[in-house]
Amino acid sequence: xxxxxxxVIFDADLDEETIRSAVTRYTQLIEGRGAQxxxxxxxxxxxxxxxxxxxxxxxxxVLQAKAEPAAMDELHRVLSLAxxxxxxxxxxxxxxxxxxxxxxRPAPVPEAAAPESGAGSAPEEAGESSAAEEASEAEDAAAxxxxxxxxxxxxxxxxxxxxxxDGGGA
Numbered sequence: 298x299x300x301x302x303x304x305v306i307f308d309a310d311l312d313e314e315t316i317r318s319a320v321t322r323y324t325q326l327i328e329g330r331g332a333q334x335x336x337x338x339x340x341x342x343x344x345x346x347x348x349x350x351x352x353x354x355x356x357x358x359v360l361q362a363k364a365e366p367a368a369m370d371e372l373h374r375v376l377s378l379a380x381x382x383x384x385x386x387x388x389x390x391x392x393x394x395x396x397x398x399x400x401x402r403p404a405p406v407p408e409a410a411a412p413e414s415g416a417g418s419a420p421e422e423a424g425e426s427s428a429a430e431e432a433s434e435a436e437d438a439a440a441x442x443x444x445x446x447x448x449x450x451x452x453x454x455x456x457x458x459x460x461x462x463d464g465g466g467a
Contacts (some may be wrong), residue, residue, distance in 0.1 A: 298333065298363040300395035305376060305385045309342050309354040318354055319381055324360065329373050331362030335396060350383050361395060 305323075307316050317339075324334040340357035349355065362369075369387050376385040 298365060299393055300335075300361065300363050301369055302359065302361050302388045302390045303369075303372065304388075305360075306349075306355040306383045307358065308352065308381050308383055309356050311356065311381055313339075313356075315381070316358065319379070320358055320360065322346065323375065324362070324374060324449075326375060327362055327368045330364070330368035330371060332362045332368045335361035335363065337361075348402050352383060355383050362396055363392075363395070409467045 303323075305320070307319070311439070320337060320339075324337070328334055337358065337360040342354055342356050342360065344354050373385075373387055376382050
């Protein structure tokens with residue numbers, strides 16, 4: 298089974314009970330095809346950046362599931378035919394992010410204190426990592442300069458503009 302994330306945008310004119318029952322129907326559909334439904338996150342009404350099927354507002358729902366591709370193909374077919382659904386997107390997600398919804402924050406992890414038995418090797422490791430970090434920062438700075446599209450080109454002394462390019466005046 299593969300992990301999937303499904304975002305569904307419902308018509309904002311529908312009441313919340315109708316939306317919840319539709320989500321339950323869709324989870325039961327994939328469950329009937331052997332999927333394991335995961336967390337469901339009801340985001341609520343949000344305004345669109347542009348008009349979508351003559352609407353300016355929609356009700357967003359994000360759900361996750363572990364399923365075979367055939368089950369998700371059937372869900373895609375059903376969501377495409379549903380009148381209450383304005384738009385939907387089914388994404389296959391990495392195993393590492395399954396169960397973590399975008400709207401939720403992970404619990405903070407307390408920093409572990411450095412063990413005293415490894416104190417002799419810690420400065421060496423810290424020195425290596427700081428050198429690696431400096432090299433990485435230098436590469437990032439070089440990449441930033443290359444990506445901004447402004448290259449400094451120095452012309453040799455005495456070089457003239459090509460023919461047809463007038464520097465200023467007639």
